[in-house]
Amino acid sequence: MEFRYQDIVPWGRSFDEYLGMFDLSEDDLARDIVGIGDGPASFNSLMHQRGTPIVSVDPIYRYSEAELRQRIQKTYEDVIAQARQNQDKFVWTHISSVDELAEIRMQAMDAFCRDFESGKQQGRYIDASLPNLPFPDGRFDLVLSAHLLFFYSANRDLVFHLNAVRELLRIGTEVRIFPIVDVNSNPSPFLSPVVDELKKDGIICAVECVPYHFQKTGNEMLRLRAC
Ligand SMILES: C[S@@+](CC[C@H](N)C(=O)[O-])C[C@H]1O[C@@H](n2cnc3c(N)ncnc32)[C@H](O)[C@@H]1O
Incomplete structure (x- = not known):
């Protein structure tokens, strides 16, 4: 069986998963952070509770x-059903079963939902899309993006990936993208072409191992910095 999605789905991970996926240190958490494609993840909500809003x-x-809760419920049925059929694609150490996965993710997404309306009023949740973001050049110190670029290689082409990554670099000093494999844990066909183009622009590109390991081949992130 293969994971197959009609389009990119709203599905969110927990604060601890974000720490592992992006190998975030306490110093990193004190930086001026933006998450692109954060969807219903609880990272923003927990950062707000810690007193370091992003x-x-x-x-x-x-x-x-209310609309987001409905969309999450619909996605839940599909994602969890596909996860049951694709258990061989994951490492079941930190998370021990599909049931535990469902529980962790639903707790994270509930935390997001409870924070959402007030966070939106405070300007912590912004409705915008790659490849055009409503921020001036260099607005952030650290730009994070998970489970969007490279992950949905079947749903977005190389031109989108290249424009999107250039936009992330425009708005921030450092960019971290996780994972660099697709939904089926296959290497993204866009990683090498994107890295090759960025290197021509003088961007420092590094593929690094991270502490988070759930997809079998998905424990690496791409770190990007202008020279
Ligand atoms: C699978 S979720 C990942 C959420 C979170 N980053 C995580 O890792 O748990 C992917 C998110 O990307 C968002 N998305 C889709 N197209 C986008 C675009 N062009 N720009 C920004 N976000 C986008 C979707 O709405 C969705 O919420």
Whole structure:
């Protein structure tokens, strides 16, 4: 069986998963952070509770909390059914079963939902889409993006990937993208062409191992910096 999605789905991970996926240190957490394609992840909500608010960007933020809860429930049925059929694609150490996966993710997405309306009023959740983000050059110190670029290689082409990554670099000093494999844990066909183009622009590109390991081949992130 293969994972197959009609389009990019709203599905969100927990604060601890974000720490592992992006190998974030306490020093990193004190930086001026934006998450692109954060969807219903709980990272923004937990950062707000810690007193170090960040900005999240996603086109689903145009909806209300009630509409988002409905979309999450619909996605839940599909993602969990596909996860049951594809258990061989994951490492079941940190998360021990599909049931535990469902519980962790739903807790994270509930935390997001409870924070969403007030966070939107405070400007922490912004409705916008790659490859055009409503921020001036260099607005952020650290730009994070998970489970969007490279992950949905079947749904977006090389031109989109290249324009999107250039936009991430435009708005921030450092960019981290996780994972660099697609939904089926296959290497993204766009990684090498994107890295080759960025190197021509003088961008420092590094593929690094991270502590988070759930997809079998998915424990690496791409770190990008202008020279
Ligand atoms: C699978 S979710 C990942 C959420 C979160 N980053 C995580 O890792 O848990 C992918 C998100 O990307 C968002 N998305 C889709 N197209 C986008 C675009 N062009 N720009 C920004 N976000 C986009 C979707 O709405 C969705 O919420």
